[in-house]
Amino acid sequence: MDSPFTPTQRALVGxxxxxxxxxxxxxxxxxxxxxxxxWVALVLVYWCMAIPDRVGIGSAWVLGLFLDILYxxxxxxxxxxxxxxxxxxxxxxxxLRMFPRWQQAIAAGVLIAISDLVVLLVKSLAHGxxxxxxxxxxxxxxVIVWPFLFIILREVRRRAKIS
Amino acid sequence: xxxxLGWSIKRPSNLTKLILFACVSIGLIVxxxxxxxxxxxxxxxxxxxxxxxxxxxxxxxxxxxxxRRDFRTNSELRQANSQLEQRDLELEAKLSxxxxxxxxxxxxxxxxxxxxIPGYRETLAQILAVSSGPFTQRLVLDExxxxxxxxxxxxxxxxxxxxQIVSVGxxxxxxxxxxxxxxxxxxxxxxxxxxxxxxxxxxxxxxxIPYLTVTADIRIGDIFVSSGLGGVYPAGYPxxxxxxxKGNPNLAFLKVRAAPLGQLNYHTHVLLLWPKQxxxxxxxxx
Numbered sequence: 001m002d003s004p005f006t007p008t009q010r011a012l013v014g015x016x017x018x019x020x021x022x023x024x025x026x027x028x029x030x031x032x033x034x035x036x037x038x039w040v041a042l043v044l045v046y047w048c049m050a051i052p053d054r055v056g057i058g059s060a061w062v063l064g065l066f067l068d069i070l071y072x073x074x075x076x077x078x079x080x081x082x083x084x085x086x087x088x089x090x091x092x093x094x095x096l097r098m099f100p101r102w103q104q105a106i107a108a109g110v111l112i113a114i115s116d117l118v119v120l121l122v123k124s125l126a127h128g129x130x131x132x133x134x135x136x137x138x139x140x141x142x143v144i145v146w147p148f149l150f151i152i153l154r155e156v157r158r159r160a161k162i163s
Numbered sequence: 164x165x166x167x168l169g170w171s172i173k174r175p176s177n178l179t180k181l182i183l184f185a186c187v188s189i190g191l192i193v194x195x196x197x198x199x200x201x202x203x204x205x206x207x208x209x210x211x212x213x214x215x216x217x218x219x220x221x222x223x224x225x226x227x228x229x230x231r232r233d234f235r236t237n238s239e240l241r242q243a244n245s246q247l248e249q250r251d252l253e254l255e256a257k258l259s260x261x262x263x264x265x266x267x268x269x270x271x272x273x274x275x276x277x278x279x280i281p282g283y284r285e286t287l288a289q290i291l292a293v294s295s296g297p298f299t300q301r302l303v304l305d306e307x308x309x310x311x312x313x314x315x316x317x318x319x320x321x322x323x324x325x326x327q328i329v330s331v332g333x334x335x336x337x338x339x340x341x342x343x344x345x346x347x348x349x350x351x352x353x354x355x356x357x358x359x360x361x362x363x364x365x366x367x368x369x370x371x372i373p374y375l376t377v378t379a380d381i382r383i384g385d386i387f388v389s390s391g392l393g394g395v396y397p398a399g400y401p402x403x404x405x406x407x408x409k410g411n412p413n414l415a416f417l418k419v420r421a422a423p424l425g426q427l428n429y430h431t432h433v434l435l436l437w438p439k440q441x442x443x444x445x446x447x448x449x
Contacts, residue, residue, distance in 0.1 A: 025220045058184070061187075123298045
Protein backbone atom coordinates (compact mmCIF):
# COMPACT_ATOMS: atom_id res chain seq x y z
CA MET A 1 0.00 0.00 0.00
CA ASP A 2 3.04 2.20 0.30
CA SER A 3 3.68 2.97 -3.34
CA PRO A 4 0.85 4.88 -5.02
CA PHE A 5 -1.22 3.42 -7.84
CA THR A 6 -0.57 5.94 -10.62
CA PRO A 7 -3.09 6.60 -13.42
CA THR A 8 -0.65 5.07 -15.93
CA GLN A 9 -0.45 1.84 -13.96
CA ARG A 10 -4.22 1.81 -13.56
CA ALA A 11 -4.62 2.29 -17.32
CA LEU A 12 -2.17 -0.55 -17.97
CA VAL A 13 -4.14 -2.96 -15.79
CA GLY A 14 -7.31 -1.76 -17.53
CA UNK A 15 -5.68 -2.39 -20.89
CA UNK A 16 -4.86 -6.02 -20.00
CA UNK A 17 -8.53 -6.50 -19.11
CA UNK A 18 -9.62 -4.83 -22.36
CA UNK A 19 -7.39 -7.15 -24.39
CA UNK A 20 -8.71 -10.17 -22.52
CA UNK A 21 -12.29 -9.07 -23.32
CA UNK A 22 -11.36 -8.67 -26.99
CA UNK A 23 -9.88 -12.19 -27.04
CA UNK A 24 -12.99 -13.49 -25.31
CA UNK A 25 -15.43 -12.14 -27.92
CA UNK A 26 -13.25 -12.64 -31.01
CA UNK A 27 -15.32 -14.77 -33.37
CA UNK A 28 -13.75 -18.22 -33.80
CA UNK A 29 -14.81 -20.89 -36.26
CA UNK A 30 -16.48 -24.17 -35.34
CA UNK A 31 -15.00 -26.32 -32.61
CA UNK A 32 -11.94 -24.13 -32.00
CA UNK A 33 -14.03 -21.95 -29.70
CA UNK A 34 -14.45 -24.91 -27.37
CA UNK A 35 -10.72 -24.65 -26.68
CA UNK A 36 -10.85 -20.91 -26.04
CA UNK A 37 -9.72 -20.30 -22.46
CA UNK A 38 -11.69 -17.87 -20.31
CA TRP A 39 -9.17 -15.04 -20.83
CA VAL A 40 -11.01 -12.53 -18.68
CA ALA A 41 -11.15 -14.91 -15.72
CA LEU A 42 -7.45 -15.77 -16.03
CA VAL A 43 -6.40 -12.12 -16.10
CA LEU A 44 -8.72 -11.38 -13.18
CA VAL A 45 -7.19 -14.21 -11.11
CA TYR A 46 -3.71 -12.94 -11.89
CA TRP A 47 -4.35 -9.37 -10.80
CA CYS A 48 -6.32 -10.45 -7.72
CA MET A 49 -3.36 -12.59 -6.75
CA ALA A 50 -0.66 -10.02 -7.59
CA ILE A 51 -2.24 -6.78 -6.35
CA PRO A 52 -5.11 -7.76 -4.06
CA ASP A 53 -5.37 -4.21 -2.67
CA ARG A 54 -6.01 -2.70 -6.09
CA VAL A 55 -8.09 -5.21 -7.99
CA GLY A 56 -10.88 -6.88 -6.10
CA ILE A 57 -14.51 -7.72 -5.91
CA GLY A 58 -15.82 -4.33 -7.09
CA SER A 59 -13.70 -4.36 -10.24
CA ALA A 60 -14.72 -7.96 -10.87
CA TRP A 61 -18.39 -7.02 -10.70
CA VAL A 62 -18.08 -4.17 -13.21
CA LEU A 63 -16.04 -6.45 -15.48
CA GLY A 64 -18.70 -9.16 -15.25
CA LEU A 65 -21.46 -6.69 -16.12
CA PHE A 66 -19.56 -5.65 -19.27
CA LEU A 67 -19.24 -9.32 -20.23
CA ASP A 68 -22.96 -9.84 -19.72
CA ILE A 69 -23.71 -7.07 -22.19
CA LEU A 70 -21.18 -8.40 -24.71
CA TYR A 71 -22.22 -12.07 -24.39
CA UNK A 72 -25.90 -11.16 -24.38
CA UNK A 73 -26.38 -13.34 -21.30
CA UNK A 74 -28.68 -12.47 -18.42
CA UNK A 75 -27.52 -9.29 -16.70
CA UNK A 76 -25.62 -10.28 -13.57
CA UNK A 77 -24.83 -13.83 -14.67
CA UNK A 78 -21.15 -13.26 -15.48
CA UNK A 79 -21.02 -10.55 -12.80
CA UNK A 80 -21.98 -13.09 -10.13
CA UNK A 81 -19.41 -15.58 -11.39
CA UNK A 82 -16.61 -13.02 -11.57
CA UNK A 83 -17.40 -11.68 -8.09
CA UNK A 84 -17.16 -15.20 -6.69
CA UNK A 85 -13.94 -15.80 -8.62
CA UNK A 86 -12.38 -12.58 -7.30
CA UNK A 87 -13.38 -13.52 -3.74
CA UNK A 88 -11.82 -16.97 -4.07
CA UNK A 89 -8.66 -15.56 -5.65
CA UNK A 90 -8.31 -12.94 -2.90
CA UNK A 91 -8.90 -15.60 -0.26
CA UNK A 92 -6.15 -17.83 -1.66
CA UNK A 93 -3.79 -14.98 -2.65
CA UNK A 94 -0.88 -16.06 -0.45
CA UNK A 95 -1.24 -19.75 -1.23
CA LEU A 96 -1.45 -19.07 -4.99
CA ARG A 97 1.76 -17.02 -4.81
CA MET A 98 3.61 -19.82 -3.01
CA PHE A 99 2.59 -22.65 -5.33
CA PRO A 100 4.96 -23.93 -8.01
CA ARG A 101 3.83 -22.94 -11.47
CA TRP A 102 2.02 -26.12 -12.53
CA GLN A 103 0.23 -26.35 -9.19
CA GLN A 104 -0.73 -22.70 -9.49
CA ALA A 105 -2.17 -23.40 -12.92
CA ILE A 106 -4.33 -26.21 -11.57
CA ALA A 107 -5.43 -24.09 -8.61
CA ALA A 108 -6.37 -21.16 -10.86
CA GLY A 109 -8.16 -23.58 -13.16
CA VAL A 110 -10.16 -25.02 -10.26
CA LEU A 111 -11.15 -21.54 -9.02
CA ILE A 112 -12.34 -20.59 -12.52
CA ALA A 113 -14.16 -23.90 -12.84
CA ILE A 114 -16.02 -23.15 -9.60
CA SER A 115 -17.11 -19.78 -10.94
CA ASP A 116 -18.10 -21.43 -14.23
CA LEU A 117 -20.36 -23.76 -12.26
CA VAL A 118 -22.27 -20.67 -11.09
CA VAL A 119 -22.79 -19.63 -14.72
CA LEU A 120 -23.94 -23.13 -15.66
CA LEU A 121 -26.29 -23.20 -12.67
CA VAL A 122 -27.84 -19.84 -13.53
CA LYS A 123 -28.19 -20.81 -17.18
CA SER A 124 -29.81 -24.15 -16.47
CA LEU A 125 -32.19 -22.50 -13.97
CA ALA A 126 -33.11 -19.68 -16.35
CA HIS A 127 -33.24 -21.55 -19.65
CA GLY A 128 -33.89 -25.12 -18.50
CA UNK A 129 -31.08 -26.61 -20.60
CA UNK A 130 -28.71 -28.97 -18.78
CA UNK A 131 -24.93 -28.43 -19.00
CA UNK A 132 -22.99 -30.64 -21.42
CA UNK A 133 -19.54 -32.20 -21.38
CA UNK A 134 -18.32 -29.67 -23.93
CA UNK A 135 -18.54 -27.01 -21.19
CA UNK A 136 -15.50 -28.60 -19.54
CA UNK A 137 -13.21 -27.98 -22.54
CA UNK A 138 -12.51 -24.29 -21.75
CA UNK A 139 -11.75 -25.31 -18.12
CA UNK A 140 -8.92 -27.53 -19.37
CA UNK A 141 -7.72 -24.81 -21.76
CA UNK A 142 -7.48 -22.44 -18.77
CA VAL A 143 -4.97 -24.69 -17.00
CA ILE A 144 -2.83 -25.04 -20.13
CA VAL A 145 -2.74 -21.31 -20.82
CA TRP A 146 -2.12 -20.11 -17.27
CA PRO A 147 1.73 -20.54 -17.07
CA PHE A 148 2.25 -18.53 -20.28
CA LEU A 149 -0.22 -15.82 -19.34
CA PHE A 150 1.39 -15.64 -15.89
CA ILE A 151 4.83 -14.97 -17.37
CA ILE A 152 3.47 -12.26 -19.71
CA LEU A 153 1.49 -10.47 -17.00
CA ARG A 154 4.35 -10.73 -14.48
CA GLU A 155 6.61 -9.06 -17.03
CA VAL A 156 4.01 -6.31 -17.54
CA ARG A 157 3.73 -5.88 -13.77
CA ARG A 158 7.51 -5.71 -13.20
CA ARG A 159 8.19 -3.32 -16.08
CA ALA A 160 5.44 -0.96 -14.89
CA LYS A 161 6.48 -1.45 -11.23
CA ILE A 162 2.91 -2.19 -10.21
CA SER A 163 2.72 -3.50 -6.65
CA UNK B 164 -10.02 3.45 9.47
CA UNK B 165 -11.52 6.83 8.55
CA UNK B 166 -14.46 8.84 9.77
CA UNK B 167 -17.57 10.10 8.07
CA LEU B 168 -20.03 12.48 9.87
CA GLY B 169 -18.61 11.31 13.16
CA TRP B 170 -18.94 7.57 12.41
CA SER B 171 -15.83 5.53 12.12
CA ILE B 172 -15.77 3.59 8.90
CA LYS B 173 -13.84 0.43 8.31
CA ARG B 174 -12.89 -0.81 4.87
CA PRO B 175 -15.48 -3.54 4.21
CA SER B 176 -14.13 -7.08 4.34
CA ASN B 177 -14.03 -9.21 1.23
CA LEU B 178 -16.80 -11.44 2.56
CA THR B 179 -19.05 -8.41 3.06
CA LYS B 180 -18.32 -7.25 -0.47
CA LEU B 181 -18.93 -10.75 -1.86
CA ILE B 182 -22.33 -10.98 -0.17
CA LEU B 183 -23.27 -7.45 -1.24
CA PHE B 184 -22.29 -7.81 -4.88
CA ALA B 185 -23.64 -11.37 -5.12
CA CYS B 186 -27.03 -10.16 -3.86
CA VAL B 187 -27.05 -7.30 -6.38
CA SER B 188 -26.09 -9.74 -9.17
CA ILE B 189 -28.80 -12.24 -8.24
CA GLY B 190 -31.30 -9.36 -8.11
CA LEU B 191 -30.22 -8.30 -11.61
CA ILE B 192 -30.49 -11.86 -12.93
CA VAL B 193 -34.04 -12.24 -11.62
CA UNK B 194 -35.02 -8.77 -12.87
CA UNK B 195 -33.55 -9.47 -16.29
CA UNK B 196 -35.14 -12.90 -16.58
CA UNK B 197 -38.61 -11.75 -15.51
CA UNK B 198 -38.85 -8.16 -16.73
CA UNK B 199 -36.59 -7.87 -19.72
CA UNK B 200 -38.17 -4.56 -20.79
CA UNK B 201 -37.12 -2.73 -17.62
CA UNK B 202 -33.44 -3.59 -18.12
CA UNK B 203 -33.46 -2.72 -21.82
CA UNK B 204 -32.69 0.96 -21.21
CA UNK B 205 -29.64 0.01 -19.17
CA UNK B 206 -28.50 -2.41 -21.86
CA UNK B 207 -28.83 0.31 -24.49
CA UNK B 208 -26.74 2.68 -22.37
CA UNK B 209 -24.06 0.04 -21.85
CA UNK B 210 -23.99 -0.73 -25.56
CA UNK B 211 -22.59 2.71 -26.24
CA UNK B 212 -19.58 1.60 -24.16
CA UNK B 213 -19.30 -1.91 -25.61
CA UNK B 214 -19.95 -1.03 -29.27
CA UNK B 215 -16.30 -0.01 -29.95
CA UNK B 216 -15.06 -3.27 -28.43
CA UNK B 217 -17.33 -5.26 -30.73
CA UNK B 218 -16.19 -3.27 -33.74
CA UNK B 219 -12.58 -3.87 -32.73
CA UNK B 220 -13.16 -7.61 -32.37
CA UNK B 221 -14.69 -7.70 -35.86
CA UNK B 222 -11.84 -5.61 -37.28
CA UNK B 223 -9.29 -8.38 -38.08
CA UNK B 224 -11.88 -10.10 -40.26
CA UNK B 225 -12.99 -7.01 -42.12
CA UNK B 226 -9.35 -5.96 -42.63
CA UNK B 227 -8.53 -9.45 -43.94
CA UNK B 228 -11.46 -9.20 -46.32
CA UNK B 229 -10.34 -5.77 -47.52
CA UNK B 230 -6.80 -6.97 -48.11
CA ARG B 231 -8.03 -9.99 -50.00
CA ARG B 232 -10.17 -7.66 -52.12
CA ASP B 233 -7.37 -5.17 -52.79
CA PHE B 234 -4.85 -7.80 -53.85
CA ARG B 235 -6.95 -9.39 -56.54
CA THR B 236 -5.16 -9.47 -59.86
CA ASN B 237 -6.44 -8.05 -63.09
CA SER B 238 -7.10 -11.43 -64.67
CA GLU B 239 -9.00 -12.59 -61.61
CA LEU B 240 -11.16 -9.49 -61.81
CA ARG B 241 -11.76 -9.96 -65.53
CA GLN B 242 -12.72 -13.56 -64.96
CA ALA B 243 -15.02 -12.64 -62.11
CA ASN B 244 -16.51 -9.86 -64.19
CA SER B 245 -17.32 -12.11 -67.12
CA GLN B 246 -18.79 -14.68 -64.75
CA LEU B 247 -20.92 -12.02 -63.12
CA GLU B 248 -22.07 -10.67 -66.48
CA GLN B 249 -23.14 -14.12 -67.52
CA ARG B 250 -24.92 -14.63 -64.24
CA ASP B 251 -26.54 -11.23 -64.59
CA LEU B 252 -27.96 -12.26 -67.96
CA GLU B 253 -29.29 -15.50 -66.53
CA LEU B 254 -30.86 -13.73 -63.60
CA GLU B 255 -32.27 -11.02 -65.83
CA ALA B 256 -33.96 -13.68 -67.89
CA LYS B 257 -35.29 -15.37 -64.79
CA LEU B 258 -36.43 -12.08 -63.34
CA SER B 259 -38.41 -11.08 -66.39
CA UNK B 260 -40.26 -14.34 -66.02
CA UNK B 261 -40.69 -13.72 -62.29
CA UNK B 262 -42.41 -10.40 -62.90
CA UNK B 263 -44.91 -12.08 -65.18
CA UNK B 264 -45.50 -14.84 -62.66
CA UNK B 265 -45.92 -12.39 -59.80
CA UNK B 266 -48.50 -10.43 -61.78
CA UNK B 267 -50.29 -13.63 -62.57
CA UNK B 268 -50.32 -14.78 -58.95
CA UNK B 269 -51.65 -11.39 -57.86
CA UNK B 270 -54.37 -11.64 -60.48
CA UNK B 271 -55.30 -15.17 -59.43
CA UNK B 272 -55.32 -14.17 -55.80
CA UNK B 273 -57.65 -11.29 -56.58
CA UNK B 274 -59.88 -13.67 -58.47
CA UNK B 275 -60.00 -16.00 -55.49
CA UNK B 276 -60.74 -13.09 -53.18
CA UNK B 277 -57.73 -13.90 -51.00
CA UNK B 278 -55.20 -11.56 -49.49
CA UNK B 279 -52.54 -10.19 -51.84
CA ILE B 280 -49.02 -11.55 -51.25
CA PRO B 281 -47.68 -9.47 -48.39
CA GLY B 282 -45.09 -6.96 -49.55
CA TYR B 283 -41.87 -6.61 -47.63
CA ARG B 284 -39.25 -3.91 -47.56
CA GLU B 285 -35.80 -5.33 -46.96
CA THR B 286 -32.27 -4.25 -46.17
CA LEU B 287 -28.91 -5.90 -45.53
CA ALA B 288 -27.13 -5.86 -42.19
CA GLN B 289 -23.61 -6.95 -41.35
CA ILE B 290 -22.90 -9.58 -38.72
CA LEU B 291 -20.55 -8.18 -36.07
CA ALA B 292 -20.25 -11.08 -33.70
CA VAL B 293 -21.41 -14.63 -33.21
CA SER B 294 -22.07 -16.20 -29.86
CA SER B 295 -22.94 -19.82 -29.79
CA GLY B 296 -23.00 -22.42 -27.10
CA PRO B 297 -25.44 -24.88 -25.65
CA PHE B 298 -27.57 -22.07 -24.21
CA THR B 299 -27.55 -19.28 -26.74
CA GLN B 300 -27.24 -19.14 -30.49
CA ARG B 301 -27.06 -15.45 -31.25
CA LEU B 302 -25.72 -13.00 -33.78
CA VAL B 303 -24.94 -9.35 -33.27
CA LEU B 304 -25.82 -7.06 -36.18
CA ASP B 305 -24.40 -3.62 -36.95
CA GLU B 306 -27.80 -1.94 -37.13
CA UNK B 307 -30.16 -0.97 -34.34
CA UNK B 308 -33.09 1.23 -33.45
CA UNK B 309 -31.51 4.10 -35.41
CA UNK B 310 -32.18 2.03 -38.54
CA UNK B 311 -35.76 1.23 -37.38
CA UNK B 312 -35.05 -2.38 -36.41
CA UNK B 313 -37.52 -3.80 -33.95
CA UNK B 314 -37.83 -6.77 -31.62
CA UNK B 315 -39.55 -9.70 -33.33
CA UNK B 316 -38.31 -8.78 -36.80
CA UNK B 317 -37.57 -11.69 -39.13
CA UNK B 318 -33.96 -12.18 -40.28
CA UNK B 319 -33.25 -14.14 -43.47
CA UNK B 320 -30.16 -15.43 -45.21
CA UNK B 321 -29.76 -16.33 -48.85
CA UNK B 322 -30.81 -19.92 -48.20
CA UNK B 323 -33.64 -19.51 -45.76
CA UNK B 324 -34.67 -18.29 -42.37
CA UNK B 325 -31.88 -17.33 -39.97
CA UNK B 326 -33.78 -16.10 -36.93
CA GLN B 327 -35.46 -13.13 -35.35
CA ILE B 328 -34.36 -10.00 -33.55
CA VAL B 329 -34.64 -10.27 -29.78
CA SER B 330 -33.03 -7.09 -28.55
CA VAL B 331 -32.31 -3.77 -30.17
CA GLY B 332 -29.73 -1.22 -29.10
CA UNK B 333 -29.13 2.13 -30.73
CA UNK B 334 -26.49 0.86 -33.16
CA UNK B 335 -26.50 -2.91 -32.70
CA UNK B 336 -29.08 -5.60 -32.33
CA UNK B 337 -29.13 -9.24 -31.34
CA UNK B 338 -30.55 -12.01 -33.47
CA UNK B 339 -31.78 -15.24 -31.94
CA UNK B 340 -30.93 -17.97 -34.45
CA UNK B 341 -33.49 -20.67 -35.21
CA UNK B 342 -31.12 -23.09 -33.45
CA UNK B 343 -31.34 -21.16 -30.15
CA UNK B 344 -33.02 -23.33 -27.49
CA UNK B 345 -35.63 -20.57 -27.00
CA UNK B 346 -36.52 -20.38 -30.68
CA UNK B 347 -39.58 -21.91 -32.30
CA UNK B 348 -40.52 -21.54 -35.96
CA UNK B 349 -43.97 -22.50 -37.26
CA UNK B 350 -43.33 -24.71 -40.29
CA UNK B 351 -45.17 -26.68 -42.90
CA UNK B 352 -43.99 -29.68 -44.90
CA UNK B 353 -43.37 -28.97 -48.57
CA UNK B 354 -44.36 -32.51 -49.52
CA UNK B 355 -47.72 -32.86 -47.83
CA UNK B 356 -48.56 -29.71 -45.91
CA UNK B 357 -48.01 -31.22 -42.45
CA UNK B 358 -47.88 -28.41 -39.90
CA UNK B 359 -45.33 -28.44 -37.07
CA UNK B 360 -43.00 -26.27 -35.04
CA UNK B 361 -39.20 -26.43 -35.30
CA UNK B 362 -37.43 -25.79 -32.00
CA UNK B 363 -33.75 -24.99 -31.57
CA UNK B 364 -31.49 -27.35 -29.67
CA UNK B 365 -28.47 -25.17 -28.94
CA UNK B 366 -26.45 -27.10 -31.49
CA UNK B 367 -25.60 -25.19 -34.65
CA UNK B 368 -26.64 -27.96 -37.03
CA UNK B 369 -29.71 -29.44 -35.37
CA UNK B 370 -33.37 -28.59 -34.85
CA UNK B 371 -36.01 -30.76 -33.25
CA ILE B 372 -39.61 -31.08 -34.35
CA PRO B 373 -41.56 -32.39 -31.36
CA TYR B 374 -45.29 -33.09 -30.93
CA LEU B 375 -45.74 -35.09 -34.13
CA THR B 376 -47.91 -38.16 -33.56
CA VAL B 377 -46.58 -41.62 -34.42
CA THR B 378 -48.93 -41.77 -37.39
CA ALA B 379 -47.70 -38.46 -38.90
CA ASP B 380 -46.46 -38.77 -42.47
CA ILE B 381 -42.88 -37.59 -42.17
CA ARG B 382 -39.74 -39.03 -43.75
CA ILE B 383 -36.04 -38.38 -43.76
CA GLY B 384 -35.26 -35.72 -46.36
CA ASP B 385 -38.58 -33.88 -46.04
CA ILE B 386 -38.16 -30.15 -46.48
CA PHE B 387 -40.03 -27.86 -44.14
CA VAL B 388 -40.71 -24.24 -45.03
CA SER B 389 -42.04 -21.49 -42.78
CA SER B 390 -45.83 -21.48 -42.62
CA GLY B 391 -46.23 -17.81 -41.77
CA LEU B 392 -48.39 -18.69 -38.75
CA GLY B 393 -47.61 -16.61 -35.70
CA GLY B 394 -46.82 -13.56 -37.79
CA VAL B 395 -43.08 -13.33 -37.10
CA TYR B 396 -41.63 -15.16 -40.10
CA PRO B 397 -42.88 -14.68 -43.65
CA ALA B 398 -44.39 -17.77 -45.26
CA GLY B 399 -42.63 -20.05 -47.72
CA TYR B 400 -38.95 -19.76 -46.79
CA PRO B 401 -36.91 -22.95 -46.24
CA UNK B 402 -36.30 -23.77 -42.57
CA UNK B 403 -35.23 -27.38 -42.09
CA UNK B 404 -34.60 -30.75 -43.70
CA UNK B 405 -35.50 -33.84 -41.68
CA UNK B 406 -32.41 -35.92 -40.85
CA UNK B 407 -33.74 -38.45 -38.38
CA UNK B 408 -37.14 -39.89 -37.50
CA LYS B 409 -37.42 -42.27 -34.55
CA GLY B 410 -40.73 -43.75 -33.60
CA ASN B 411 -41.37 -45.75 -30.46
CA PRO B 412 -44.89 -47.28 -30.42
CA ASN B 413 -44.99 -46.89 -26.64
CA LEU B 414 -44.65 -43.12 -26.86
CA ALA B 415 -47.26 -40.70 -28.14
CA PHE B 416 -44.87 -38.60 -30.21
CA LEU B 417 -42.14 -39.18 -32.76
CA LYS B 418 -38.60 -38.07 -32.11
CA VAL B 419 -37.71 -35.96 -35.14
CA ARG B 420 -34.42 -34.23 -35.78
CA ALA B 421 -33.76 -31.81 -38.60
CA ALA B 422 -30.90 -29.75 -40.01
CA PRO B 423 -31.44 -26.01 -40.47
CA LEU B 424 -31.33 -24.90 -44.11
CA GLY B 425 -30.46 -21.28 -43.42
CA GLN B 426 -26.68 -22.03 -43.53
CA LEU B 427 -26.35 -20.23 -40.24
CA ASN B 428 -22.56 -20.48 -40.13
CA TYR B 429 -21.87 -19.14 -43.61
CA HIS B 430 -22.99 -15.55 -43.75
CA THR B 431 -21.39 -12.17 -43.24
CA HIS B 432 -24.58 -10.32 -44.16
CA VAL B 433 -28.21 -11.09 -43.47
CA LEU B 434 -31.47 -9.76 -44.83
CA LEU B 435 -33.90 -7.86 -42.61
CA LEU B 436 -37.57 -7.63 -43.51
CA TRP B 437 -40.19 -5.05 -42.70
CA PRO B 438 -43.79 -5.92 -43.45
CA LYS B 439 -45.20 -3.04 -45.54
CA GLN B 440 -47.58 -1.89 -42.76
CA UNK B 441 -44.70 -1.47 -40.32
CA UNK B 442 -42.53 0.20 -42.95
CA UNK B 443 -45.39 2.58 -43.65
CA UNK B 444 -45.88 3.35 -39.97
CA UNK B 445 -42.16 4.04 -39.51
CA UNK B 446 -42.23 6.40 -42.47
CA UNK B 447 -40.01 4.17 -44.62
CA UNK B 448 -40.88 3.65 -48.26
CA UNK B 449 -38.97 1.28 -50.42
